[in-house]
Amino acid sequence: AQKITQTQPGMFVQEKEAVTLDxxxxxxxxxxxxxxxxQPSSGEMIFLIYQGSYDEQNATEGRYSLNFQKAxxxxxxxxxxSQLGDSAMYFCAMREGWEDSSYKLIFGSGxxxxxxx
Amino acid sequence: DAGVIQSPRHEVTEMGQEVTLRCKxxxxxxxxxxxxxxxxxxxxxxxxxNNNVPIDDSGMPEDRFSAKMPNASFSTLKIQPSEPRDSAxxxxxxxxxxxxxxxxxxxxxxxxLSIL
Numbered sequence: 495a496q497k498i499t500q501t502q503p504g505m506f507v508q509e510k511e512a513v514t515l516d517x518x519x520x521x522x523x524x525x526x527x528x529x530x531x532x533q534p535s536s537g538e539m540i541f542l543i544y545q546g547s548y549d550e551q552n553a554t555e556g557r558y559s560l561n562f563q564k565a566x567x568x569x570x571x572x573x574x575x576s577q578l579g580d581s582a583m584y585f586c587a588m589r590e591g592w593e594d595s596s597y598k599l600i601f602g603s604g605x606x607x608x609x610x611x
Numbered sequence: 612d613a614g615v616i617q618s619p620r621h622e623v624t625e626m627g628q629e630v631t632l633r634c635k636x637x638x639x640x641x642x643x644x645x646x647x648x649x650x651x652x653x654x655x656x657x658x659x660x661n662n663n664v665p666i667d668d669s670g671m672p673e674d675r676f677s678a679k680m681p682n683a684s685f686s687t688l689k690i691q692p693s694e695p696r697d698s699a700x701x702x703x704x705x706x707x708x709x710x711x712x713x714x715x716x717x718x719x720x721x722x723x724l725s726i727l
């Protein structure tokens with residue numbers, strides 16, 4: 495089974511509007527972390543936001559927020575007031591296995607976001 | 612502050628040649644990761660180091676791949692002999708102590724490798 499599922503291969507959003515990128519995950523661990531990365535067309539990977547499994551509040555970082563629904567095992571990224579520079583690939587990733595000190599990040603297949611002017 | 616530095620940015624070489632990719636992690640980071648990104652398989656972890664010691668190399672595809680970290684500021688990923696299916700973007704990433712779960716991995720710009 496896929497550990498990280500991003501069901502939207504591509505999405506469009508109008509500039510200045512909000513957009514939600516979906517991410518569901520599969521783990522039996524109680525302790526885990528969820529990360530979102532942005533990959534522009536230039537290729538680099540940029541860390542955006544983090545949510546821990548025990549965090550009671552949804553993470554926020556500027557225009558980025560994470561809609562974390564633990565029971566549904568979803569960690570959707572919300573980008574408010576989209577800008578043209580937000581056009582990029584977005585990857586959801588999970589780190590599990592704190593107990594055995596495994597520090598692997600498992601990535602989803604990504605969602606390509608295109609912001610229309 | 613300097614981020615993770617990878618070299619070269621692009622490498623084109625012929626099948627059978629040895630390829631060496633280089634990485635300088637962020638100063639003070641004690642974890643270093645090597646990833647490979649392809650269209651078919653996405654982002655895959657190849658190997659990671661803690662304090663210069665390889666911890667998990669289960670993602671290394673085969674014996675043609677090797678990685679070393681001789682000191683805290685330098686790591687190499689070597690492919691010998693290279694094959695066309697090794698063509699991919701190779702990323703190096705580093706992070707602070709991963710025991711603190713919210714420590715993100717910071718990625719370099721990647722090396723785009725093409726094996727002809």
